[in-house]
Amino acid sequence: MPLDHSIIRISKEIGDIQKTPDLSIAVACRDIDVRNVRALIVGAHETPYEFGFFEFGVKFPDDYPSKSPAVVSLTTNGGRCRFNPNIYASGKVCLTWRGERGEEWSSAQGLESILLSIQSLMSANPYENEPGYEKSRGEKDKNARKSYVDKIQHETLRISVIQRLEGYLGLKTDGSKCDSGNDGEVDPDDVDESLVPFEPFKDLCKRRFLWYYESYLAAIEKGKAEVNDNQNFVKAPFEVTSNTMDGRFVYQDLEKRLRNIKLALDKETYGWAQEGLQAAKVETTVAANLKHQYEQISSHLKQGDLPHDLSLEDGNPFVWIMTYFGRPMTNLDGGLFRIRISFSPRFPDEQPRVKFETRIFHHLVAPDGTVCYTPRQDKKEDVGSHIEAVISAIEDEDPAYDPRKLVNLEASKLFWNSGKDGRKLYNRRLRRSVQQSMEYAPSGCFYRATWTDS
Structure with a gap:
């Protein structure tokens, strides 16, 4: 296949994935090199990989799709951790088309x-991915499977x-900041992009x-509750030489x-406000854009059937305060909620963080007020799209079940897993x-205030 056709196909596949609302898979590449793709898989609910961030590198050959891409795992703790019988500590990933006849790669x-x-x-149950262990059912096998799952869950966390988030935030394991060695601002025009670490999923994570x-x-x-701190991991029968997951349980340390x-x-979110004030003073492009969007959206909300109020905190275009009025004839009828929308000076590369400051018991609002919502993929730079998505999320009384949106465990259990009685209790709360x-x-019944929902 000609080179340009191969690149066109790769670009289309990347674009198609980026346009989908799939919350468990993300892909990215540098503009100058579409053949080297980074992918992030978020571990599925009710697996030992639950809500972990697993990164992979995908390299496409010149004759793709006639030949399969090369795939490597980049989440290996420096080549020391084998997360799956088919995902090696070296980064090697064993996929089915490299196996038996009939399972070869297809264009x-x-x-x-x-x-x-x-x-x-x-x-x-990844233990059964290892050939020869697919039908292990004895008591000894049961214990081995449990030990294997236990350590994957620990290492996923x-x-x-x-470890990934500490790296993104520049934190040491004790929570203190690492010394970056650079106290000044860097002009982006002076930076060689090829030398900058490629971290496309930093904001998403x-x-x-x-x-x-x-x-x-x-x-x-x-x-x-299930293992003792400092208890050593149990080695699975198929783990040999350096291709293992060795270590010990340190849950107390992980919690800290x-x-x-x-x-x-x-702290970073609230730090954006201070950065934003400085950006507004020098009238950066982002500050001007946010101020313009604020004026448009504020005017639009005043003309709506529910005139939600919008204001800037201390006149800062990087901190919007929205007062949401509950829609009549719904469970939110009569509610008066204060919502804080914080913007980064690097918006839209860094997406806004939206948080209810007024306490609400809702399955899509985390205990600290963080809202679980998904704006349109093609309108992430449009703040109106974010506000519409937030309102839609909290007003939808009959949503489709999505285990990737389990952000409030107590509310979600009542809403989804406790039958009619549970749903009634959820609605009451x-x-x-x-x-x-x-x-x-x-x-101001805000999250920093003491309250009860009894």
């Missing part, structure tokens, strides 16, 4: 099918989540961490590091939070 396959194949390997923070804490509590990451992310939003509106 009808593509980047998405590759990532879905890897995703299927990261299952609830330690390496794919905590930060935002998802805030979504899944409660789930990470729950996984740590579960781990602490996890909480330090959350504090650092909250949501209504109670709506009532409290009205009762305490004058003094």
Whole structure:
């Protein structure tokens, strides 16, 4: 296949994945090199990989799609951790088309099918991915499977989540900041892009961490109840030489590091406000853009059937405060909620962080107020698209179940897994939070305040 046709196909496959609302897969590449693609797979719910961030490198040959791409895992803790019988510590990924006859690569396959194949390997019971262990059912095998799953869950948290986020935030394991060695601003025009570390999923992982923070804490509590701290990992029968997952359980330490990451992310979000004030003073392009969008959207909201109020905190175009009024004839009827929308001076490369400051019991609002919402993929630079997505998320009373949006475990359990009685209790607690939003509106029933929903 001619070179240009190959590149056109690769570019189309990348674009198609980026346009989809799939929350478990993301892809990116440098503009100058579409043949080298980075992919992120977010571990599925109810697997030991749950909400972990696993990165892969995909290199396409010149004669793609006649020949298959080369795939390597980049989440290996420096070549020391084998996350799956088919995902080696060296980074090698064993996919089915390299196996038996009839499972060879076909040009009808593509980047998405590759990532879905890897995703299927990261299952609830990866022990059975190893040839010869598919039907292990004895008591000894049961214990071995459990030990294997336990250590994958631990290392998913330690390496794919905590270690990754500490790297993004420049944190040491004790929560203190690393010395970057650069205290000044760098002019982007003076930077050689080829020398800059390629971290396309940095912002995505930060935002998802805030979504899944409660789930990470729950996984740590579960781990602490099932294994002893400093207990060594059990080696699986098929783990040999350096192609293993060695180590010990340190859940107490992981909990401290996890909480330090959350504090650092909250500090970073509020730090954007100070950066934003400086950006507004010198009238950067981002500041001017946000101010213009604010004026347009504010005017539009005033003309709507529900005149939600919008203001700037201290006149800062990087911090929007929205007062949301609950829609009549819904569970939110009469509610009065304050929502903080924080923008980075690097918007839209860094997406806004949206947080309810008024307490609400909702399955798509995390305990700290972080809202789980997804704007249109083609309108991430349009703030109106974000506001519409937030409102749509909290007002939808009959959403489709999506385990990738489990951000409030208690509310989600009542909403999805407790039958009619659970849904009734959920609705009562949501209504109670709506009532409290009205009762305490004058003094601000915000998350920093003490409250109860009983």
